[in-house]
Amino acid sequence: MPDIEEKYGFPHCTGHRSSLAGGLFNGCKKEKAIKFHFSTALVRVNSFGPRPSITLKPRDGDEYTLEADIVLASDGIKSVTRTQMLAELGTESQEEDTGQAAYRIMLKRSEMEHDPELRELIDSDTVVRWVGERRHIIAYPVSSKQIYNLSTAHPDIHFASATNATYTTRGSKSAMLQMFEDFCPLVHRMLNLVPDGEVCEWKLRVHKPLPTWVRGSVALLGDACHPTLPHLSQGAAMAIEDGAVLAEVVSRIPADKVHDPETITKTLKVYELLRKPHCTALVDLATHSGRILHLGEGKAREERDREFRLNGKNGSVPDKWASPDVQNMIYSHDWVQEAINRYDELYASL
Ligand SMILES: Cc1cc2nc3c(=O)[nH]c(=O)nc-3n(C[C@H](O)[C@H](O)[C@H](O)COP(=O)(O)OP(=O)(O)OC[C@H]3O[C@@H](n4cnc5c(N)ncnc54)[C@H](O)[C@@H]3O)c2cc1C
Missing domain, CATH: 3.30.9.30 (D-Amino Acid Oxidase; Chain A, domain 2)
Structure with a gap:
């Protein structure tokens, strides 16, 4: 896709997921405030607020409990946090x-x-x-x-x-x-x-779209709240964008409110308001794209193949990952800028 850099300012690259994870890890290591605890599982969330409490279990050690001002749960498609959050809301996790x-x-x-x-x-x-x-x-x-x-x-x-x-x-x-x-x-x-x-x-x-990604001072991100079929190559991309938006909105909490549960909950809600509609739309588009790619014989497939032959001349191709209109929707959007532009307005609306 040679025109991607021309249109959006960055080239389209492919990469090994371990290179991406390694790059993120090396970036985190440069931040003094980040401390890793490897081989440690989240066993349960004891409380979602006002100060969230979680129980953790190191692989070779005993369980212990931690309290925090804020918990951001990126525990993937089998998220323990999501299951418990939904249980508190009286509903079940529906993978x-x-x-x-x-x-x-x-x-x-x-x-x-x-x-x-x-x-x-x-x-x-x-x-x-x-x-x-x-x-x-x-x-x-x-x-x-x-x-x-x-x-x-x-x-x-x-x-x-x-x-x-x-x-x-x-x-x-x-x-x-x-x-x-x-x-x-x-x-x-x-x-x-x-x-x-x-x-x-x-x-x-x-997973069925969730009623919310936030409870108290706990927020879900990535596959924990919007697992997707891979046909748009956007699962990890959306998780990274979630992280960037969370970093931006949390950094906007005033210094005298950093321990204030109400401010934290509202800030996390701003993140959800910013991200949920877009992620839900991309998850649906990935499903839709898979359906089109996997068509069997018949009129619908003939029409799809006719569109493939047009090769984007009408602004769209059946493979939504390669479709100029969908690429524009994904690549032209700067989510951090959106968070900066809309934080005050969205916070005030809560
Ligand atoms: C076949 C396939 C191809 C894909 N291709 C692409 C692609 O090209 N581009 C793209 O953007 N995305 C792609 N994805 C999607 C991508 O892999 C996921 O969307 C992405 O990994 C989600 O990141 P995450 O951090 O939210 O979750 P995960 O990567 O699942 O990470 C969750 C982490 O939490 C840990 N964890 C879970 N439970 C606990 C617990 N209780 N305690 C402690 N730790 C826990 C897990 O061990 C894991 O390390 C693909 C997915 C598949 C299946």
Whole structure:
């Protein structure tokens, strides 16, 4: 997507998630106020306010309880905090099956470079999506083109038949090959490179939109409050934006109010007012995009393919991740600036 930098000021990049996490971690290490407690699980939230209290358990130690002015819970799709928050509101956490699962595959450069077509793929600056009926594969180079990353979306057969709450499993290579047997030979050659016993399959789940992301002085962010299908590549992006907006609004609490629960709750509500409509819209769009990508034979697919052939000339493409109108909605928006512009107005409205 060469026009992204021209339109939005930054290039479109692909990256290994460990590079992103490492970059964020290194950034945090430079901040004296941030202290990490690794291998420590949140067991429960004892109280959401006026001063929230949480119980934690180090892997090799005893449980202990902490009080804080504010708790920001980014504990992912299986969020303990969300479940408890909803229970306090008299409702249940409602994770939803999407009927989709994903194989996540990383091929090394050394495995691909002997094959001219595969070498061309890993050397490219291109994201490729291979689309078939009820399934697709998205792939791109990461880690300075040393790794080729493939992620699939396909009907969830294996998790659907399991009774436990596992989200990832060691998959069978033959089942994976069978799932994509009607794809092109290039895809088969890549899938064949995956070592037996190293097929990793993820269940793709979402959650019904929450009534709120905030209770007392506790706020949810990221997958804890808006888990999404990956078809827009926006799950982690939205989580990072949530963090940036939270940092901005919390920094606006006046010095004499930093321990004041009412001010903290209202400030967290401003964050929710800013972010919830946008994140809900993107989660819906990702679901919609998956539906279009996975169409089976029929009129709707013919129309989709006609639109694909127009290649964005009418301002839109069926793959919403690559669609100029959706990209504009996502990339043209500066959420921190929005928080700066609207904090006072939104705070006063509460
Ligand atoms: C196949 C696939 C492809 C994806 N591709 C993209 C993409 O291209 N771009 C993109 O932006 N997003 C993508 N995503 C989505 C992205 O991975 C998530 O949206 C993102 O990781 C959410 O970040 P998070 O910090 O909210 O949650 P998580 O990354 O899930 O982190 C939650 C953390 O909380 C910890 N935790 C959970 N419970 C507890 C507890 N009780 N105590 C202590 N710690 C706890 C977990 O161990 C974990 O470390 C993809 C997802 C999938 C499945």
